[in-house]
Amino acid sequence: MPTTTDIQPVLRVGSRDSKLALVQTEHVIDLIKASHAGVTTELETMKTIGDKILDVAMNKIGDKGLFTKELELALDAKAIDVVVHSLKDMPTALPENMQLVAITEREDPRDALIMSQKNRGKVLKDLAPGSVIGTGSVRRVAQLRRLYPHLEFKDVRGNLNTRLAKLDAEDSPYEALILAVAGIKRLGFSDRISQPLDELLHAVGQGALGIEIRADDTQTLEYVKCLNHRPTRLACLAERELMRALEGGCSVPIGVRTTWSQDRLLLKAIVASPDGKKAVEAEQTASVLGGSDEEEDARAVKLGRELSVAMREKGAGEILDAIEH
Numbered sequence: 001m002p003t004t005t006d007i008q009p010v011l012r013v014g015s016r017d018s019k020l021a022l023v024q025t026e027h028v029i030d031l032i033k034a035s036h037a038g039v040t041t042e043l044e045t046m047k048t049i050g051d052k053i054l055d056v057a058m059n060k061i062g063d064k065g066l067f068t069k070e071l072e073l074a075l076d077a078k079a080i081d082v083v084v085h086s087l088k089d090m091p092t093a094l095p096e097n098m099q100l101v102a103i104t105e106r107e108d109p110r111d112a113l114i115m116s117q118k119n120r121g122k123v124l125k126d127l128a129p130g131s132v133i134g135t136g137s138v139r140r141v142a143q144l145r146r147l148y149p150h151l152e153f154k155d156v157r158g159n160l161n162t163r164l165a166k167l168d169a170e171d172s173p174y175e176a177l178i179l180a181v182a183g184i185k186r187l188g189f190s191d192r193i194s195q196p197l198d199e200l201l202h203a204v205g206q207g208a209l210g211i212e213i214r215a216d217d218t219q220t221l222e223y224v225k226c227l228n229h230r231p232t233r234l235a236c237l238a239e240r241e242l243m244r245a246l247e248g249g250c251s252v253p254i255g256v257r258t259t260w261s262q263d264r265l266l267l268k269a270i271v272a273s274p275d276g277k278k279a280v281e282a283e284q285t286a287s288v289l290g291g292s293d294e295e296e297d298a299r300a301v302k303l304g305r306e307l308s309v310a311m312r313e314k315g316a317g318e319i320l321d322a323i324e325h
Contacts, residue, residue, distance in 0.1 A: 014080035017045035025084040035226040087205030092244035102211035105229035107182035109207035114177040115194040134174040142253035145276025182207040201255025204239040234300040241304030263289035271316040280316040
């Protein structure tokens, strides 16, 4: 009879069933196996509300758990042990019995312009007035309308392959798409990037993966804590606290950019009205490194909270309050 120590642990990993989600989850599984040679993994996939409803703009559906709820229900029911999320899809308030235990090293967090084949070589300022740009993000539209008032914007949903097919169709209404660089690179479509959009502040958590487990599951914690990338974690904790304190969801036009300078973290943010006519921008820096991980986490969270106060003092709250959720 094998003893308990002879039995290899099985880690059941939950993921959305989109191609991008699976690529990201397989990457995380590879990292876990590299650190824990004896672990066996089982992959469980499912569709979320956001995967099922593709004919309605995300900000019209409501953003609370749009891409996470079904996975968290499976986690709560102990059908799975860990969930791999795109961090930008994770609400800032998790269920009480769930914990965001790790944040992976961030891929390029910027947004990118993907031109249709007929517009290859052009950039946004080259497009004719009234040209239609496809994006499902209120944040992107709010910033782009300020920068390129001559352009029109139309919602586009579906996975990356579906969106590219819509762009490339002969009867396509789109001249270009705006997508996250991270997803494009992870799926091997880097050659389609026409221009990284440095002028846009990206979504909170964009480019990073969030690892969620049950709060009391100490065994799974031992397997996944190796996934934490400290610089990314601290940057994303600051971003997520900013969004939480501003009471903004995934579909609200809050853009951020975090950069490191030695031990100091600089957090920039923008809140813009969906029509692009009003915007509040601010930035703040803090020394966050040094001491225990818990102390560093607390300083990063404090940075996000303090920037939210500065943003509200400049009028960000009024812009967010005027948006219908």
